[in-house]
Amino acid sequence: MEKRLMHAVQYNAYGGGSNALKHVEVPIPIPSKDEVLIKLEAASINPLDWKIQKGTLWPILPTKFPYIPCVDVAGEVMEVGKGVTKFKVGDKVVGSMSPFSGGGLAEFAVVKESVTVSRPPKMSASEFAGLPVxxxxxxxxxxxxxxxxxxxxxxxxxxxxxxxxxxxxxxxxxxxxxxxxxxxxxxxxxxxxxxxxxxxxxxxxxxxxxxxxxxxxxxxxxxxxxxxxxxxxxxxxxxxxxxxxxxxxxxxxxxxxxxxxxxxxxxxxxxxxxLFLLPNCRDLQYLVDLVKQGKLTTVIDSKYPITKAEDGWARSIDGHATGKIIFEF
Incomplete structure (x- = not known):
């Protein structure tokens, strides 16, 4: 699998907004210890994502270029790294990636087991992709x-x-x-x-x-x-x-x-x-359970295929989205 390529969206320097996003083919990542590889079904954008691109968090983020943005992801487990006990291949999950590494705007991503939880397989991935951040x-x-x-x-x-x-x-x-x-x-x-x-x-x-x-x-x-x-x-x-x-x-x-x-x-x-956000499994599981029980709803402003990532990026920067902007794969 490490020899196969995947479609991803990245940028190579600070600034440029949606025009700086590039569609590329990069190797599918390999899960390390305590990580799972997931095939993405949905991801969501947060203001944090384009603030990183603007350089607002320089010199902390990103740690290196080129950088694949977005950290909120939902999909299906394709491979588990050494030490992973909670998940198996085929599980439907939602997770949060580190903004230091990014990687969410791609067909596949690796996520730490500690910030990943199971989600109902019969419910849409988009319902859950907005939850982590x-x-x-x-x-x-x-x-x-x-x-x-x-x-x-x-x-x-x-x-x-x-x-x-x-x-x-x-x-x-x-x-x-x-x-x-x-x-x-x-x-x-x-x-x-x-x-x-x-x-x-x-x-x-x-x-x-x-x-x-x-x-x-x-x-x-x-x-x-x-x-x-x-x-x-x-x-x-x-x-x-x-x-x-x-x-x-x-x-x-x-x-x-x-x-x-x-x-x-x-x-x-x-x-x-x-408030300094601390993503964790317990809070994410609590939110997933509320969605399952019908007590919490993700309002979706709009959905974009990864091939139209620039449009969703620009929509988020505009600042008038109602609820979450979702990328689908």
Missing amino acids: AGITALQALSQSIGIKLDGSGERKNILITAASGGVGHYAVQLAKLGNTHVTATCGARNMELVKSLGADEVIDYKTPDGAALKSPSGKKYDAVIHCANDFPWSIFEPNLSMNGKVVDISPTPGSVMSFALKKLTFPKKQLVP
């Missing part, structure tokens, strides 16, 4: 950063989710409603009904004055904010927060981390908290 981000923001118990047993909290129709936001709304929460959400006017259907109690058009000010229609103060939109100054968040309110920033930058440190000094009870 966006779903786990939403889950960790709610359960770890905010402390919401998703079995509904915790004290009632009022939370705000910005950009609630996006990749992370649409999962966050659904997961938050499994807990004891009142959810206020912001999104564009065209997606308000969708976000309501996902469970949000109040939905605000972000282009209105109240939306820009993040004000709850019912006048509630927020115990926590899951901030999925672009930058807002602290001065917008601060008056809307309860006494011990928290803003969880899902895309922390060096600047926001510095702000977090300063807010700890100036607003010791109101906090800006950066």
Whole structure:
């Protein structure tokens, strides 16, 4: 198998957006210890993917060029590496690849056993391909950063989710409603009904004055904010927060981390908290189980074959996707 080639999409330098993506034939990777080789059926793109391409995370990522982007993958196990015990050839799985190595925008990929879980064979791979980065981000923001118990047993909290129709936001709304929460959400006017259907109690058009000010229609103060939109100054968040309110920033930058440190000094009870995603098997399995039970849905904005990867890439960079953009193989 190592002599066979596969179709992949890669880029050779920073910058260039969708125009810099190249369709190539490269060797099918070989699974190392504790890895599985999967034949991809679906992959999803996250803002992280094109931010890496822009050089936002230079000099950390990527570790070398050429680089095959995307880390969220779903497919069928074709080969297992030494030490793998959870999977066998033919298993349907979903997993998360390391952004340091990438490799998701290709016909085959190797994924660590530790960040791969089984998925129902009769359900579409696209239903699960969006879960690893966006779903786990939403889950960790709610359960770890905010402390919401998703079995509904915790004290009632009022939370705000910005950009609630996006990749992370649409999962966050659904997961938050499994807990004891009142959810206020912001999104564009065209997606308000969708976000309501996902469970949000109040939905605000972000282009209105109240939306820009993040004000709850019912006048509630927020115990926590899951901030999925672009930058807002602290001065917008601060008056809307309860006494011990928290803003969880899902895309922390060096600047926001510095702000977090300063807010700890100036607003010791109101906090800006950066979220650093830690993909793991337990959280991914939890999300897969919720999808199986019909308690969590992946909203799919659009699907593209790998041969049209440039179009999906450009769609994601545009920033107005509703839910997840999926590549199919």
